[in-house]
Amino acid sequence: MKAAVVYQAGGPQVLTIEERSKPQLKEGWSLIKVLGFGLNHSEIFTRQGLSPSVSFPRILGIECVGEIVESTAPQFQVGQRIISIMGEMGRDFDGSYAEYTLLPNNQIYPIESRLPLEQLVALPETYYTAYGAFKNLQIQAGDVTLVRGAASGVGIAMLRLIKARFPQNHVYGSSRSLSKEPELLEKGFDGVILDQQNRLQTDKMFDKILELVGPASVKNSFDHIKEHGIVCSNGQLGGKWYLEEFDPIMELKNNSYLTSFYSGNVSQKKIQDLLDYVSDYHVDTRPEKIFSLEQIAEAHSYLESSSGLGKVIVLN
CATH class of the missing domain: 3.90.180.10 (Medium-chain alcohol dehydrogenases, catalytic domain)
Known part of the structure; x- marks a missing residue:
């Protein structure tokens, strides 16, 4: 072979x-x-x-x-x-x-x-990860979501999973360079936000944030989450593995929530649930x-x- x-x-x-x-x-x-x-x-x-x-x-x-x-x-x-x-x-x-x-x-x-x-x-790793995060973010109709690390495979997968079921939902993406903005808008993002030195260059607030840059920027994500919003951190594109100097009381002061999804948490049923979702909502993969x-x-x-x-x- x-x-x-x-x-x-x-x-x-x-x-x-x-x-x-x-x-x-x-x-x-x-x-x-x-x-x-x-x-x-x-x-x-x-x-x-x-x-x-x-x-x-x-x-x-x-x-x-x-x-x-x-x-x-x-x-x-x-x-x-x-x-x-x-x-x-x-x-x-x-x-x-x-x-x-x-x-x-x-x-x-x-x-x-x-x-x-x-x-x-x-599908297997990318859409499985995005689907697990989609469920843990508890995406609902009307949510305004930010995908931090929008140009990644998981970032675009999350966009497609949301838009297939909730086409009216607004989904924004962040990128370290706005050179990808035309492509990201063409993919279906409703707006692109510059992520400069792990800080979002906007005052916008979100109901849900998929944090794919990871520990390098997750604290900044909580500065942009609405009350009772959810941040799901399940990427490490920022090259930092661990979250340091994180005071849960202060970082979660807006009554917000931190979750994650580990793709090693896998089963026959979870795999088939993803396949069924893709089929039921005609997700473009x-x-x-x-x-x-x-x-x-x-x-x-x-x-x-x-x-x-x-x-x-x-x-x-």
Whole structure:
């Protein structure tokens, strides 16, 4: 099989395409033919050597859509279409940047969906994360929402999830550069706010804020949340991992709420709930860019560049 292997930390060029033997089936695991996978910023961090638990060489990839080839689990059938995300895939063991991958049975989720493959492949990590945040933000008709980190895959996914069900809701996006404003407005955002040095350049207040920049800017988000509003922090695009010097009494003084969503909190039912929501509300899940496995270095370069926008996927 072909696989993209990282032997040492570095830039996109360290992703090396090579021929490898297919993984051998072992008890408690299944062999999956990888149909496609989405790219995630956490994989960029790992490639750069910023995931201390990961040792090289490693095949990256924390998600995939695929088909069962062989399995030790009697409930799985050969040819069955599945989704898998997280579970230390691409970190503790080789992940989805390959034509085949070996996965633990307990993180394989058979699915039912009529979505075209490219739209299905865009779902697992990005839309699953956005949908979890959507529910924890308790989005309702009439909410004015800010997506902080609007140009990211999760940011655009949140916009689409909201607008599909509540088309009259106003959804604003923030960006560190207004050069992306025309594209973000074209995607459907009702306005774009400059995020300068982790401070929003506006006096506007919001009912709900999806905080994807993370600990670097979450305290500033609470300066822009209305009374009884909710901030959901489930991204770390700002490059800061931990929230420091946070006084809950003062930061939440507007009777506001802080929540999050961890995409490792996954189950068959939660995956199917997302698929049903996408189907019921006709959510547009088309990716922004599609690459081949041989173009994986180019795909990484695009995702981490200033021109990167939305969900990027690879189809095998």
